[in-house]
Amino acid sequence: MSAPPRLFIAALCTETNSFAPFPTGWSAFEENGIDRAGSVSDPNSPLAIFRALGEADGFAVSESISTFAQPGGRTVGQVYAALRDMILADLAAASGADMVLLQLHGAMMAEGEDDCEGDILARIRALVPGAVIGAVLDCHCHLTPRMVAAADCLIAVKEYPHIDFADRARELYAICARTHRGELRPIPALVETGMIGIYPTFAGPMRAIVDGLAAIEVRPGVLSVTIAHGFPWGDTADTGTRVLAYADGDAAAAQAAASEVAQSLITAREALRPDYPDIAASLDRAATLEGPVVLADHADNPGGGAPGDSTFFLRAVIARGLGNVAIASFHDPAVVRIATDAGVGARIAIRLGGKAGPTSGDPLDLDVEVMAVTPDLGQMAIDVPYSMGPSVWLRHAGIDIVVCSRRAGIFATSIFEDLGIRLAERQLVIVKSSSHHEAAFNPIARHTWKVATPGALDLDFNRLSYVRRTRDFYPIDGSRPTARVIDLT
Incomplete structure (x- = not known):
């Protein structure tokens, strides 16, 4: 009886903001767990999907680490090397693999390594040269030639907010499994648009472009089309918006599909440009x-690597004397600890926010009442439970302020509601987020929009001090984007 085929799975994810004022260290990964079995408890996670589908197909499955860190500055070099080498050591200990499926972000940068995903994939390819290798990515990835060359298939989520990780994981598994069985031969084409930007997909021209991918993916031979939005606040030579397409043994079909989508983005560039x-x-x-x-x-979204403690918006609200306002969430563990010790009903003086660096603004000295305290405030983040840690609800002059011990963007209304803040009764609700809040908050809002605030995610790309990325892309200095096929040989 022959041995079953071997499937190896792992996850290592963080998004790097080159302009963030703090590094991403070991504690940032430990905060969420560095686990070899954690993904199985969440059936919607890519690793759990890979395992379930693989076992159903008769694969012997080996699972390495599953870990992620909140977006921040560059990962400390030795931390990245240690996590990467855990995956490589586990692969070696498994005596290789016939198929390797990974969850990676695509915009992870470390000290001394701008392309962590390309490095990981290339090292895995060197260990198992005959294996089928695939990865599911965040759409805010830097799609590099090294990544594409080292993998058989890369697929990024189509939606922003990212509500389709499970669907993309199943799509990746299907293509890679068929490739392993010899039924497919994916050929990639990578096309540069000459653009950079931020493209929410819930409405507008980006919605139409994403919906149009389905019609392209059913064309003869076309297997998959990915729009890599890129991450504008990650300064690499490959930063920017790119399109990756795969076709079954047909380079021309892949190139035609990728070029068509790239041109649609270029045509819609003015409408896609954020104007908040x-x-x-x-x-x-x-x-x-x-x-x-x-x-x-927008600019203080921890989900993009911002500190989550900027005071610009709250300062403006206070200056106008506005009340019936709720804002979440400030990342300020010291304030949480002070308010927790004081207890519900206490009136205390605090110094809130403005601690991480210049992009956070100045701290605010406030007299507040402690309205609620919890040892663990949770939210669902893309169908995955996420703890904000010990948290408090503070009230200052009719303004309800949520302060948390863990840094994360806002995904769910539970950040307010579980503390007792009833959003339906508030005139104004402010969330530190770019787009991920939309799925939960749009249904309860009478009006909603994004605000071009000061901070670490500055939307004026002309003000960003790119060093590694040349400044010849739209909308920098009025440049005109042109589609260009990237050589992958």
């Missing part, structure tokens, strides 16, 4: 509307 009002204009408009009005503090 600033804080002052947003507060002026919100004052004329019936609530709840939900506003996103």
Whole structure:
């Protein structure tokens, strides 16, 4: 009786903001767990899907680490090397693999390594040269030639907010499993658009472009089309918006599909460009509307590597004397500890936010009442439970402020509701988020938009001090984007 085929799975994810004021260290990964079995408890995670489908197909499955860190600055070099080498050691200990499936972000940078995913995939390819290798990615990835050359198939989520990781994991498994069985021969084509940007997919031209991918993917021979939005705040030579397509043994079909989608992005570039009002204009408009009005503090989104403690928006709200406002969440463990020790009902003086660096603004000295305390505030983040740690609800002059011990963007209304803040009763709700809040907050908002705030995710790309990325892309300095096929040989 022949031995079953071997499937090896692992996950190592973080998104690197080159302009963030702090590094990503060991504790950032430990905070979420460095686990060899954690993914199995969440049936919607890519690793759990890979395992379930692999076992159903008769694979003997080996699982290495599953870990991620909240987006931040570059990962400390020795931390990245240690995590990468855990995966490689586990692969060697498994005596190789016939198929390797990974969950990676695609925009992870470490000290001394701008392309962590390309490094990981190339090292895995060297260990198992005959294996089928695939990875599911975040759409905010830097798709590099090294990544594409080392893998048989790379597929990024299509949606932003990212609600389709499970679907993309199943798609990746199907293509890789068929490739392992000799039924497919995926041929890639990678096309540069000459653009950089941020492209939410819930509405507008990006919605139409993403919906149009389905029609392209059913064309003869075409297997998959990925739009890599890129991550504008990661300064690499490969930063930017790219399209990756695979076709079954047909380079021309892959190139045609990728080029068509790239051109559609270029054609829609003006409409895709973010044009958000600033804080002052947003507060002026919100004052004329019936609530709840939900506003996103775009530049202080921890999900993009921001500190989550900027004070610009709250300072403006206080300066106008506005009340019936709720804001979440400030990452300030010291304030949480002080308020927790004081207890519910206490009136205390705090110094809130403004601690991480210049992009956070100045701290705010506030007199607050402690309204609620919890040892563990949770939210569902892309169908996965996520703990914000010990957290408190503070009230200052009619403004309800959520302060948490763990740094993360806002995904769910539970951040407010579980503390007792009823959003339906609030005129104005402010969330430190770019787009991931939309799925949960849009249904409860009478009006909602994103605000071009100061901070670590500055939307004026002309102000970003790119060093590794040449400044010849749209919308920098009025450049005109042109589609270009990237040589993968």
